[in-house]
Amino acid sequence: MVAAKSAELRALFLSLDRDADGRISPAELQGCMRATLGEDVPAEEAEALVASVDADGDGLLSESEFLELAQQADAGEEDGERRIWALREAFGMYEMEGLGCITPASLARMLGRLGAERGAGECRAMICRFDLNGDGMLSFDEFKIMMS
Known part of the structure; x- marks a missing residue:
């Protein structure tokens, strides 16, 4: 399953890299979020997301940096799911x-x-x-x- 997820993320990376330079710019990331999530993400937020994992400081996401960002998103989603479960438990008590x-x-x-x-x-x-x-x-x- 990990290999399948990795292959999906690689395919996603390649599809986001519109200019095929091997890097995703904040603008490309912003466009992806608009297309896939239906959300208009401000340029500053896209730049902050890139900066959060930009190990080499070039202002772009390499494939490995993109994978790091995806892992962080998955971890955040799991935390959110745990929080919802805990809230449902608390709600049920009341x-x-x-x-x-x-x-x-x-x-x-x-x-x-x-x-x-x-x-x-x-x-x-x-x-x-x-x-x-x-x-x-x-x-x-x-x-x-x-x-x-």
């Missing part, structure tokens, strides 16, 4: 009523179990600060925002 959301009552119960007793009004106020849709409860997406 979401006790099977509604798929945290209610003032379920928040009060969990806080009580943690030794941080809060009244219903306080719990409603806590939820209200992050309740983006105004339903009086926290969805998982609202909980993620609260925890960030």
Whole structure:
């Protein structure tokens, strides 16, 4: 599987290297991100990405530097997945009523179990600060925002 991933990354590198000079410029990287991710990345951000792994300081990505950047992206993605899993676990501890959301009552119960007793009004106020849709409860997406 590692060889297949390496071959995919090499093919991607070659396709990004529009001028076939064996290096990817920040502009080429920027174009790739626009085409593959649908994101318009500012030139400064593309330059910062290149600089983050530019071992020889030429302002361009060699194939080995590109592979380093790809490995960093994979590691960041794994960290993100672990964080989401941990947040889902935490959310599940507070979401006790099977509604798929945290209610003032379920928040009060969990806080009580943690030794941080809060009244219903306080719990409603806590939820209200992050309740983006105004339903009086926290969805998982609202909980993620609260925890960030």
